[in-house]
Amino acid sequence: MAYICVAVPVPLRQLFTYTHHCDLAAGVRVRVPFGPRKLVGIVVDEPNKDAPEIENADKLKAIETVLDEAPIIDAVLLKMAQWLWQYYHHAPGEVLHTMLPVLLRKGETAQVLPEERIRLTETGERTSSDELTRAPKQKAFFEALQKSSLSAQQSRKLFGSPAVKSIIDKSLAEVVDVVPEVREQEWLSTISIDEKPIPDTEQSVAIAALNQQHGKFAVSLLEGVTGSGKTEVYLQAIEPLLQAGKQILILVPEIGLTPQTVSRFEKRFSIDVGVLHSQLSDKARLRVWQRAKSGELGIVIGTRSAIFTPLANPGMIIVDEEHDESFKQQDGLRYHARDLAAMRAKQHSIPLLLGSATPALESLNNALGGRYAHLHLTRRAGGAQNTHQHLLDARDQPLHYGISQALLTIMRQHINAGNQVLVFVNRRGYAPALLCHHCGETVTCKRCDRPYTVHKSHNRLQCHHCAGTRAMPRQCEACHSSSLVTAGTGTEQVEDGLASLFPDVKQVRIDSDTVRGKDKLHQTLGAINRQEYQLLVGTQILSKGHHFPHVTLVAVLDCDGALFSADFRAPEKLAQLVTQLAGRAGRASKPGEMWLQTHNPHHPLLQDLVNNGYGHFARHALIERKAAGLPPYISQFVVRCEAADSALAFAFLSGSRNVFAASNNDIEMSGPFPSLIEKRQGRFRFMLICSHNKRAPLHGVLRQSLPFLQALPQATKVRWSVDIDPTDFS
Numbered sequence: 001m002a003y004i005c006v007a008v009p010v011p012l013r014q015l016f017t018y019t020h021h022c023d024l025a026a027g028v029r030v031r032v033p034f035g036p037r038k039l040v041g042i043v044v045d046e047p048n049k050d051a052p053e054i055e056n057a058d059k060l061k062a063i064e065t066v067l068d069e070a071p072i073i074d075a076v077l078l079k080m081a082q083w084l085w086q087y088y089h090h091a092p093g094e095v096l097h098t099m100l101p102v103l104l105r106k107g108e109t110a111q112v113l114p115e116e117r118i119r120l121t122e123t124g125e126r127t128s129s130d131e132l133t134r135a136p137k138q139k140a141f142f143e144a145l146q147k148s149s150l151s152a153q154q155s156r157k158l159f160g161s162p163a164v165k166s167i168i169d170k171s172l173a174e175v176v177d178v179v180p181e182v183r184e185q186e187w188l189s190t191i192s193i194d195e196k197p198i199p200d201t202e203q204s205v206a207i208a209a210l211n212q213q214h215g216k217f218a219v220s221l222l223e224g225v226t227g228s229g230k231t232e233v234y235l236q237a238i239e240p241l242l243q244a245g246k247q248i249l250i251l252v253p254e255i256g257l258t259p260q261t262v263s264r265f266e267k268r269f270s271i272d273v274g275v276l277h278s279q280l281s282d283k284a285r286l287r288v289w290q291r292a293k294s295g296e297l298g299i300v301i302g303t304r305s306a307i308f309t310p311l312a313n314p315g316m317i318i319v320d321e322e323h324d325e326s327f328k329q330q331d332g333l334r335y336h337a338r339d340l341a342a343m344r345a346k347q348h349s350i351p352l353l354l355g356s357a358t359p360a361l362e363s364l365n366n367a368l369g370g371r372y373a374h375l376h377l378t379r380r381a382g383g384a385q386n387t388h389q390h391l392l393d394a395r396d397q398p399l400h401y402g403i404s405q406a407l408l409t410i411m412r413q414h415i416n417a418g419n420q421v422l423v424f425v426n427r428r429g430y431a432p433a434l435l436c437h438h439c440g441e442t443v444t445c446k447r448c449d450r451p452y453t454v455h456k457s458h459n460r461l462q463c464h465h466c467a468g469t470r471a472m473p474r475q476c477e478a479c480h481s482s483s484l485v486t487a488g489t490g491t492e493q494v495e496d497g498l499a500s501l502f503p504d505v506k507q508v509r510i511d512s513d514t515v516r517g518k519d520k521l522h523q524t525l526g527a528i529n530r531q532e533y534q535l536l537v538g539t540q541i542l543s544k545g546h547h548f549p550h551v552t553l554v555a556v557l558d559c560d561g562a563l564f565s566a567d568f569r570a571p572e573k574l575a576q577l578v579t580q581l582a583g584r585a586g587r588a589s590k591p592g593e594m595w596l597q598t599h600n601p602h603h604p605l606l607q608d609l610v611n612n613g614y615g616h617f618a619r620h621a622l623i624e625r626k627a628a629g630l631p632p633y634i635s636q637f638v639v640r641c642e643a644a645d646s647a648l649a650f651a652f653l654s655g656s657r658n659v660f661a662a663s664n665n666d667i668e669m670s671g672p673f674p675s676l677i678e679k680r681q682g683r684f685r686f687m688l689i690c691s692h693n694k695r696a697p698l699h700g701v702l703r704q705s706l707p708f709l710q711a712l713p714q715a716t717k718v719r720w721s722v723d724i725d726p727t728d729f730s
């Protein structure tokens with residue numbers, strides 16, 4: 001009889017012991033009884049500290065089924081799982097489940113299943129393609145089959161369903177179920193290097209530095225201004241690795257994963273690229289996971305959770321736009337994919353490359369402190385010039401739909417010159433509030449205590465915190481006056497306004513209301529680059545990594561709110577946003593400019609950004625963070641708590657504070673205080689921030705205290721969670 005340690009997917013910070021007639025390898029899935037349920041757990045090596053004494057062995061339950069013959073999680077990923085549950089103080093079973101594709105979590109087989117392939121029949125073998133000259137599509141398909149069988153799905157995609165059906169109906173070919181062969185390093189048979197630009201001096205230096213790092217753990221920060229050719233550096237740096245049969249894992253932000261990004265890698269190397277994003281079907285996700293694991297894919301590109309993709313022959317990990325907030329998971333297991341990438345690269349002894357025009361202060365600090373290699377691209381590639389940035393004083397200016405006359409004039413000049421203008425608005429919808437002109441009362445969402453956003457296209461109000469909607473009221477609920485007016489400007493209103501101000505100009509609005517789904521965004525981006533529109537109005541979506549060769553003016557309407565935020569990261573986020581927005585202009589041969597309209601033209605942050613650029617701002621911001629004792633110079637965690645009864649949530653965090661203080665009175669604590677969004681969906685939200693200048697004691701306190709937090713009288717009546725290295729205080 002063997003005692004097997006299993007991570008079971010339940011929200012408990014412990015492992016469980018089961019019995020089995022023989023020992024099992026770590027990384028194998030097992031189905032186990034857990035209370036009245038049967039759950040899919042994963043065998044781990046960790047000696048089970050919470051295991052009952054072996055005298056109680058007769059009380060242990062037995063493993064019901066072993067689901068895998070061989071481990072489906074390799075040693076490096078298991079080690080990463082262990083690090084995750086220790087570092088983030090999270091339940092081990094949930095950590096391992098987060099790391100697996102959904103189908104494997106559910107206990108489906110990890111084996112590659114047969115897929116439909118089309119091959120020639122005996123008749124087909126004896127037939128000449130000349131007989132099909134009158135049907136060119138069928139002929140092409142038939143000739144392809146003469147070379148080798150093809151997957152049914154791919155055949156339909158390449159030659160069209162009618163042609164495929166005709167060939168099958170003529171009994172020239174048949175559909176058979178075949179288990180695809182595993183061909184490790186399959187890409188080596190097709191790889192060829194497409195035409196590529198000659199790297200400039202700075203790019204060459206970066207590529208040469210990266211070439212020195214093969215087979216070693218090293219982290220590099222590639223700090224390159226927008227349009228400086230960072231992607232070109234990635235392409236040339238991974239070339240020798242791919243040719244040596246090594247796999248490359250590339251993480252990109254949610255919105256950055258467009259077909260353009262993927263095709264740039266496919267086109268350069270003529271190889272199949274594995275793509276992982278949130279909208280993929282479970283089946284497709286599992287297939288990429290399998291192909292990466294067996295070493296069939298040379299390149300895998302994905303969003304945050306792609307960091308868990310198994311790799312047979314890893315060569316390098318790249319995190320593009322490494323500052324992007326989407327790399328931090330904001331619920332459940334709140335991991336940061338950039339930190340995990342470093343941890344994973346170290347385990348594999350491979351290099352990690354972080355790239356951004358606006359590096360996160362954490363990364364920049366590591367680079368400046370010599371822990372990361374620091375690579376620079378200071379000029380735009382291919383002769384494009386840097387964007388000129390200007391502030392536009394909006395004080396006392398009459399505003400038309402939120403836009404000053406001066407800005408309208410500049411916009412007209414760019415449009416008349418045959419160029420495109422990008423207008424950034426920080427809110428979607430028509431207006432961020434509806435208020436009573438008579439008594440001043442605002443129409444608010446009762447569940448969140450926040451003003452509703454007016455959405456004119458649906459003629460409804462929507463709460464942007466809980467997504468709740470309601471009909472547009474006819475009169476004020478407080479005074480019954482019928483004169484309700486909108487306050488502030490959102491994308492919808494700017495779009496309306498520009499349509500009347502520039503009636504001759506074609507415009508497109510891009511926000512999460514107009515581009516749902518990756519395909520719609522892709523189509524719109526394509527139409528923009530074909531110059532079907534001259535005016536682009538949109539939110540943050542427009543700032544992320546897109547290449548707009550015809551945009552020469554970026555107009556930023558209003559970001560003054562962020563200048564006075566209580567969040568210490570707000571200036572960093574604003575500086576990144578503004579710099580990335582500016583980076584969309586003048587990316588090709590035509591010079592570009594950005595105008596930022598503000599009521600605070602003398603604000604030091606805006607002045608610094610516009611005059612000295614992000615690099616200067618960021619180095620200065622680091623000095624301020626150090627002086628103020630803020631991350632990255634100290635470590636933090638936050639305990640969040642929410643409840644319908646605010647006193648209960650507050651009491652839980654006060655109790656937590658006492659527990660921490662009793663454990664170590666060196667820990668600095670602030671709170672409990674209300675979160676930036678105090679109420680959401682009818683629940684009051686509070687937090688307690690804990691800091692220390694050293695990570696180890698801080699984590700030690702948390703480890704010791706968690707059982708006591710769980711035992712607090714309110715613990716089961718509130719929702720609470722711990723966030724390590726928090727980045728978002730909303």
Ligand SMILES: Nc1ncnc2c1ncn2[C@@H]1O[C@H](COP(=O)(O)OP(=O)(O)OP(=O)(O)O)[C@@H](O)[C@H]1O
Binds near residue numbers: 225226232
């Ligand atoms: N050495 C080079 N010579 C000529 N053109 C280049 C060179 N390097 C890059 N380019 C071109 O310059 C443009 C910008 O390059 P790239 O997309 O790699 O920049 P980036 O730094 O990744 O951009 P961003 O971060 O702003 O999205 C592309 O069209 C690219 O093909």
Ligand SMILES: [Zn+2]
Binds near residue numbers: 445448463467681
């Ligand atoms: Zn709401």
